[in-house]
Amino acid sequence: DGGITQSPKYLFRKEGQNVTLSCEQNLNHDAMYWYRQDPGQGLRLIYYSQIVNDFQKGDIAEGYSVSREKKESFPLTVTSAQKNPTAFYLCASSKATGGNSPTYEQYFGPGTRLTVT
Amino acid sequence: AQSVTQLGSHVSVSEGALVLLRCNYSSSVPPYLFWYVQYPNQGLQLLLKYTTGATLVKGINGFEAEFKKSETSFHLTKPSAHMSDAAEYFCAVRETGFQKLVFGTGTRLLVSP
Numbered sequence: 685d686g687g688i689t690q691s692p693k694y695l696f697r698k699e700g701q702n703v704t705l706s707c708e709q710n711l712n713h714d715a716m717y718w719y720r721q722d723p724g725q726g727l728r729l730i731y732y733s734q735i736v737n738d739f740q741k742g743d744i745a746e747g748y749s750v751s752r753e754k755k756e757s758f759p760l761t762v763t764s765a766q767k768n769p770t771a772f773y774l775c776a777s778s779k780a781t782g783g784n785s786p787t788y789e790q791y792f793g794p795g796t797r798l799t800v801t
Numbered sequence: 802a803q804s805v806t807q808l809g810s811h812v813s814v815s816e817g818a819l820v821l822l823r824c825n826y827s828s829s830v831p832p833y834l835f836w837y838v839q840y841p842n843q844g845l846q847l848l849l850k851y852t853t854g855a856t857l858v859k860g861i862n863g864f865e866a867e868f869k870k871s872e873t874s875f876h877l878t879k880p881s882a883h884m885s886d887a888a889e890y891f892c893a894v895r896e897t898g899f900q901k902l903v904f905g906t907g908t909r910l911l912v913s914p
Contacts, residue, residue, distance in 0.1 A: 688844075715900050724810065726891060726906040727845075734900060742901070774844055778900065788900045789835065792844035 686711045688793035690775050695798045697769075705760045705796045707775035714779055716758035717790065720744060721772040730773075733758055762798065769800045803828045803894050807905035815913050820864075820879040822908050824892035827873065833895040834875040835902065836866055840888045848890075851875060862886070887912045 688709045697703045709716065715734045719727040729742030733752040747766025752758055758777075762769045776790040808823040826832055833852050837845040849860025856868040866877045875892060889909045893902040 690844075717901075724906060727904040729901060732901065772842075776845075788833075788895060789847055789850055790902060792837075792846070794844045795842070797842070 688775060688777055688791060690773075690793040690796050692796060693794065695796055697798070697800050699800055700764045701800075702764060703762050703769075703798065703800075705762065705773055705775075705798070707758045707760065707793060708756055709758075709775075709777045709791075709793075710756060711777055711791065712755070712779070713777035713791070714755070715777060715788065716752070717776040717778070718742075718748070718750065718758070718760045719774040719776065721774055721795075727774065730760065762800075769798060772797050803832065803903050805892050805894050805903055805905035807890075807892050807908050809908055810906065811909045811911060813911040813913065814882045816884055817881050820877070820882045820886065820910065822877040822890050822892075822910065824866075824875045824877065824905060825873055826875060826892070826894045828894060831870075834866075834868060835893040835895070836860065836864070836875075836877050837891045837893065838862075838888050839891065839907075845891060848877070882910075882912050884912050884914070886910060 691706045717732040718730040728744050730748050731750045733739035749761045773796045775793040778788045778790045804827045806825045835850045836848040839845045849858045851858050851868045859865045864879045889907045891907045892905040895902045
């Protein structure tokens with residue numbers, strides 16, 4: 685079955701450590717996204733990538749970094765510079781659909797809950 | 802910039818009652834609109850979407866939404882709530898020409914027996 689996998693489901697780290705969250709998709713989608721979810725704040729875009737070897741900052745990129753070396757993979761690194769990294773992180777992907785009017789609907793992975801103490 | 806407002810962070814209904822979750826958007830161009838559902842500790846699942854054409858959109862699990870341009874709204878409804886509908890619901894807007902989605906802050910639906 686095609687889909688998006690994120691690992692691990694739960695991650696615990698000490699303050700000051702960098703940590704990398706995995707995101708893999710086998711949907712053959714071109715675009716991939718990372719969101720951060722905090723209670724009462726909805727989803728906020730961290731980074732997105734439309735093609736391999738290219739990515740753009742979202743609304744809250746500070747303290748995060750990404751790479752896109754393969755179409756299937758879009759790992760997110762939470763660095764020690766991120767002041768409040770404890771959150772639920774969601775990865776998504778999309779492709780152009782709808783012929784001349786693509787809708788780019790996004791498909792989401794199951795998420796990784798990161799706790800930093 | 803486009804934005805989405807979801808009125809009510811929590812909505813409570815009884816099983817069998819009408820579900821109405823409100824979403825208003827702002828956009829300078831005709832929008833693409835989406836409703837997603839999220840169960841606890843899971844990712845988001847697409848319920849339905851509006852792009853162009855028919856303004857009443859039917860989705861999965863018996864949900865539907867109506868795009869009203871004059872009211873800049875895209876409210877989500879279901880005639881009869883089930884216990885399994887208890888979840889958080891997110892409205893999102895994507896402007897034509899951009900791949901990003903802007904999400905509302907979500908509405909948690911509580912269903913009582």
